[in-house]
Amino acid sequence: MSMNRQSKNNSEGRNQKALQALRRKLPGRVSVDDESCFAASLDNMRLSFMPDAVVKVQAAEEVGAVLKLANKYTVPVTARGAGSSATGSTVPLRGGWVLDVSALNQIQINTVSRMVTVGPGAVTAEIQAQVEAVGLFYPPDPSSKKYSTIGGNIACNAGGLRCVKYGVTRDYVLGLEGFYADGSPFKLGLALKKYVSGLNLRDLMIGSEGTLGVITSATLKLLLKPEKRWTGMFAFKSEAAALKSVVALFDAGLNPSILEFLDRQSVTCAERYTGKTIFAECPRASILLIELDGYPAEVRAQRKQLLKFMQDRAQAQREAGTEAQAEALWQVRRTCSQSMFSIADTKLNEDVVVPIQKQAELIRYTIALKKEISLATPTFGHAGDGNLHVHIMYNRSNPDDALKAKAGIKKLMQKVVDLGGVITGEHGVGLAKAPFMEIQHSKAEIAAMLAVKTALDPKGILNPGKIFEPFEVWDHEPVKVTLPWDHR
Amino acid sequence: MSMNRQSKNNSEGRNQKALQALRRKLPGRVSVDDESCFAASLDNMRLSFMPDAVVKVQAAEEVGAVLKLANKYTVPVTARGAGSSATGSTVPLRGGWVLDVSALNQIQINTVSRMVTVGPGAVTAEIQAQVEAVGLFYPPDPSSKKYSTIGGNIACNAGGLRCVKYGVTRDYVLGLEGFYADGSPFKLGLALKKYVSGLNLRDLMIGSEGTLGVITSATLKLLLKPEKRWTGMFAFKSEAAALKSVVALFDAGLNPSILEFLDRQSVTCAERYTGKTIFAECPRASILLIELDGYPAEVRAQRKQLLKFMQDRAQAQREAGTEAQAEALWQVRRTCSQSMFSIADTKLNEDVVVPIQKQAELIRYTIALKKEISLATPTFGHAGDGNLHVHIMYNRSNPDDALKAKAGIKKLMQKVVDLGGVITGEHGVGLAKAPFMEIQHSKAEIAAMLAVKTALDPKGILNPGKIFEPFEVWDHEPVKVTLPWDHR
Numbered sequence: 001m002s003m004n005r006q007s008k009n010n011s012e013g014r015n016q017k018a019l020q021a022l023r024r025k026l027p028g029r030v031s032v033d034d035e036s037c038f039a040a041s042l043d044n045m046r047l048s049f050m051p052d053a054v055v056k057v058q059a060a061e062e063v064g065a066v067l068k069l070a071n072k073y074t075v076p077v078t079a080r081g082a083g084s085s086a087t088g089s090t091v092p093l094r095g096g097w098v099l100d101v102s103a104l105n106q107i108q109i110n111t112v113s114r115m116v117t118v119g120p121g122a123v124t125a126e127i128q129a130q131v132e133a134v135g136l137f138y139p140p141d142p143s144s145k146k147y148s149t150i151g152g153n154i155a156c157n158a159g160g161l162r163c164v165k166y167g168v169t170r171d172y173v174l175g176l177e178g179f180y181a182d183g184s185p186f187k188l189g190l191a192l193k194k195y196v197s198g199l200n201l202r203d204l205m206i207g208s209e210g211t212l213g214v215i216t217s218a219t220l221k222l223l224l225k226p227e228k229r230w231t232g233m234f235a236f237k238s239e240a241a242a243l244k245s246v247v248a249l250f251d252a253g254l255n256p257s258i259l260e261f262l263d264r265q266s267v268t269c270a271e272r273y274t275g276k277t278i279f280a281e282c283p284r285a286s287i288l289l290i291e292l293d294g295y296p297a298e299v300r301a302q303r304k305q306l307l308k309f310m311q312d313r314a315q316a317q318r319e320a321g322t323e324a325q326a327e328a329l330w331q332v333r334r335t336c337s338q339s340m341f342s343i344a345d346t347k348l349n350e351d352v353v354v355p356i357q358k359q360a361e362l363i364r365y366t367i368a369l370k371k372e373i374s375l376a377t378p379t380f381g382h383a384g385d386g387n388l389h390v391h392i393m394y395n396r397s398n399p400d401d402a403l404k405a406k407a408g409i410k411k412l413m414q415k416v417v418d419l420g421g422v423i424t425g426e427h428g429v430g431l432a433k434a435p436f437m438e439i440q441h442s443k444a445e446i447a448a449m450l451a452v453k454t455a456l457d458p459k460g461i462l463n464p465g466k467i468f469e470p471f472e473v474w475d476h477e478p479v480k481v482t483l484p485w486d487h488r
Numbered sequence: 489m490s491m492n493r494q495s496k497n498n499s500e501g502r503n504q505k506a507l508q509a510l511r512r513k514l515p516g517r518v519s520v521d522d523e524s525c526f527a528a529s530l531d532n533m534r535l536s537f538m539p540d541a542v543v544k545v546q547a548a549e550e551v552g553a554v555l556k557l558a559n560k561y562t563v564p565v566t567a568r569g570a571g572s573s574a575t576g577s578t579v580p581l582r583g584g585w586v587l588d589v590s591a592l593n594q595i596q597i598n599t600v601s602r603m604v605t606v607g608p609g610a611v612t613a614e615i616q617a618q619v620e621a622v623g624l625f626y627p628p629d630p631s632s633k634k635y636s637t638i639g640g641n642i643a644c645n646a647g648g649l650r651c652v653k654y655g656v657t658r659d660y661v662l663g664l665e666g667f668y669a670d671g672s673p674f675k676l677g678l679a680l681k682k683y684v685s686g687l688n689l690r691d692l693m694i695g696s697e698g699t700l701g702v703i704t705s706a707t708l709k710l711l712l713k714p715e716k717r718w719t720g721m722f723a724f725k726s727e728a729a730a731l732k733s734v735v736a737l738f739d740a741g742l743n744p745s746i747l748e749f750l751d752r753q754s755v756t757c758a759e760r761y762t763g764k765t766i767f768a769e770c771p772r773a774s775i776l777l778i779e780l781d782g783y784p785a786e787v788r789a790q791r792k793q794l795l796k797f798m799q800d801r802a803q804a805q806r807e808a809g810t811e812a813q814a815e816a817l818w819q820v821r822r823t824c825s826q827s828m829f830s831i832a833d834t835k836l837n838e839d840v841v842v843p844i845q846k847q848a849e850l851i852r853y854t855i856a857l858k859k860e861i862s863l864a865t866p867t868f869g870h871a872g873d874g875n876l877h878v879h880i881m882y883n884r885s886n887p888d889d890a891l892k893a894k895a896g897i898k899k900l901m902q903k904v905v906d907l908g909g910v911i912t913g914e915h916g917v918g919l920a921k922a923p924f925m926e927i928q929h930s931k932a933e934i935a936a937m938l939a940v941k942t943a944l945d946p947k948g949i950l951n952p953g954k955i956f957e958p959f960e961v962w963d964h965e966p967v968k969v970t971l972p973w974d975h976r
Binding site for chain 1: 789912942
């Protein structure tokens with residue numbers, strides 16, 4: 001028997017012992033059947049790695065119990081909410097246990113302090129709906145909000161549409177409760193607006209993708225719900241014209257709550273797919289979708305200023321007079337996203353960010369890249385914060401295309417960093433961006449991150465293999481599966 | 489020769505060698521004269537610990553050079569801006585080198601991305617003035633802003649008056665550049681509104697009081713400057729009445745940008761000191777000072793709602809019709825602070841935070857404490873975020889008083905934590921709050937913080953002795969010195 005095999009057998013023996021201890025400690029919470037394990041083996045990146053077990057906890061202290069045992073037996077633990085991560089960050093790459101916190105989904109609103117305390121399994125849109133029902137507002141607005149959980153949002157510091165005016169998830173997190181890797185409990189921050197006692201481990205947890213601890217509760221800051229919203233859509237003859245308007249719009253003192261950009265590739269794609277031209281007077285336009293919100297008189301004044309501002313810039317425009325009309329405008333954005341699969345079966349959806357003055361240059365680059373790699377590179381996204389979703393569309397069954405997509409994405413990432421940008425603005429690193437970490441960060445920066453990781457998780461049991469270890473997405477075949485949020 | 493003495497001599501020899509190397513590396517930057525060392529030996533807490541040298545850097549890379557040498561020779565380094573810390577956090581407790589970054593004070597505004605990039609030595613009020621001149625707004629508003637530097641604000645995650653609506657310093661920090669303890673450079677975050685690549689060491693630096701790294705540049709998010717401001721002052725017959733109104737005011741949907749509270753001890757103190765009654769119709773009142781800001785029509789509507797709301801609650805009220813009148817109202821707040829020294833020569837100024845619903849209970853406690861320890865406990869502060877400055881006034885020369893003050897402050901801290909609050913909301917821990925860390929944090933939490941500290945500063949050269957090591961302020965005699973910000 002070779003050393004390797006012996007070591008493997010030892011490790012299997014240990015895993016069996018750990019699993020027995022877990023079942024004794026938390027009877028009724030542990031599943032090892034294939035169906036449960038498969039469901040917990042993948043996320044929205046659709047690469048499957050089977051765990052040894054899935055533990056669906058029903059109370060916060062059970063998270064501590066799971067981690068104590070995992071730490072004792074050195075079992076990998078991957079925390080999971082809805083599993084809608086776009087980067088593979090919730091996939092149990094090294095096996096071990098999936099810690100399913102989706103049942104910890106309480107939502108408790110305090111209207112005086114304007115805060116809400118939620119379990120990590122609470123669905124973001126449900127939190128928004130409940131606080132809006134009492135006149136309050138939780139602004140972070142990831143596109144996945146109808147199914148993604150707040151724990152996942154915190155784990156990747158989710159962004160979304162409204163960041164241009166309201167910031168990202170991190171800006172709303174006040175207190176976190178949970179457990180360190182060794183199962184000891186933490187309270188990082190409290191339900192207070194000011195807190196500067198000791199090192200700020202709360203914010204270190206935010207965006208750490210389950211590698212430093214597992215949260216069981218979060219207290220979020222709320223705002224007053226804006227009294228009025230207005231939506232308008234503007235067509236431009238080119239991406240450059242649209243993106244120059246974005247820059248000028250900020251310089252002119254406008255204050256949009258949403259500012260979305262769609263390039264001509266995206267628009268053309270949607271127009272072909274639906275057979276309808278979005279702006280009849282200018283087909284294949286580049287589009288800006290703009291929302292204003294706030295006090296009614298302010299929204300009216302901003303609208304007036306915006307329409308005047310766009311007069312000589314946009315080729316056409318459309319306003320939403322009602323909620324239904326606004327919804328119809330937003331449907332354009334959603335159609336663009338769906339319609340891309342009519343070009344090819346695989347979409348690499350990047351979430352890069354560049355300074356807003358550099359967006360036009362980034363788009364010029366995506367158009368050049370399209371020619372260079374002969375693959376479509378439709379791009380849309382949050383132009384108000386320079387966060388553009390560059391897509392590379394290819395057919396997986398075509399090995400040539402796959403190679404070109406892989407080369408294209410690396411070039412894109414380098415370009416983004418050269419422009420002063422970042423490889424990920426709202427999805428996180430997970431597995432998908434791990435190969436690009438060295439483009440973004442110096443050796444000293446990565447060493448510092450790893451030192452912190454080791455300090456808080458010395459045995460490396462929390463979500464091992466993520467962020468820091470290069471992973472080649474292309475070497476792994478995605479599984480064909482319909483997930484709850486798949487369109488149609 | 490005892491081991492201790494030998495070790496001390498060795499360490500002195502090493503320090504001499506380090507100093508020689510530093511002078512060679514950075515000629516003209518190093519001072520060792522008594523005057524320079526004394527000036528850098530203290531901050532606003534006025535306890536003096538002499539450094540071996542003061543290094544006044546003139547460029548960012550010089551910070552790296554200083555840290556490389558300090559790390560090599562294991563010399564303590566304490567970073568310093570204006571030295572206005574209230575907690576002793578900028579004092580070189582263990583000697584070594586004071587790293588004076590006040591000359592790194594550049595301010596560079598980007599009106600399109602609405603960001604400002606500043607050196608750590610830039611004075612906060614100067615940043616505010618420059619961005620307001622181009623229609624932008626940096627909201628964090630610590631009372632020390634006329635002299636405190638942004639590096640210090642970031643080091644203690646400074647708060648101030650406007651946090652109730654606008655949040656704290658952390659909420660405006662996007663990118664930090666600087667150096668780790670070993671002198672290697674970092675860029676943590678960039679001049680971007682979204683950034684989730686790797687572990688969030690940027691936010692870990694914020695509030696770390698110079699114990700994890702030294703920043704040389706920060707990019708801050710800016711808002712549009714509110715078009716209109718309104719200030720009003722309201723008198724109440726009791727603290728309970730004032731603080732109940734604070735709770736009700738949020739429940740009623742009001743959205744103040746400032747909401748300051750003054751208890752009757754503070755008001756009485758000011759009235760005796762000036763010989764004038766603030767509200768002639770109700771002397772010795774408890775006071776709320778409220779600012780509204782935003783779009784003019786919104787401010788008008790909020791003002792109307794607020795005045796109606798206060799009709800049955802306040803005993804008297806006063807509005808500022810002009811800037812000068814507003815300034816006169818704010819002068820009341822400032823007079824309260826100054827006038828306290830007419831009661832006793834020493835002021836323990838705490839910056840505790842409790843949930844806003846618990847503020848009335850905290851004030852009841854400060855009044856009971858006043859009776860118990862026979863020392864005045866005037867309290868005012870930021871009632872919109874539960875951040876009250878509880879003062880204990882005593883004469884230092886009276887050893888009995890000092891003992892009572894010391895006992896009182898410990899009791900107060902325990903009460904604050906029992907109420908779900910925090911021992912420091914905006915000053916940081918430094919030396920002053922170090923004895924109370926164990927009241928606030930569990931052993932596991934402190935162990936996690938120390939593990940992170942050791943991970944990033946293995947030799948412990950950055951600001952040693954702060955935050956984590958108990959320090960008895962009372963055992964040290966403050967020096968008598970006039971600092972630039974002393975009143976009159």
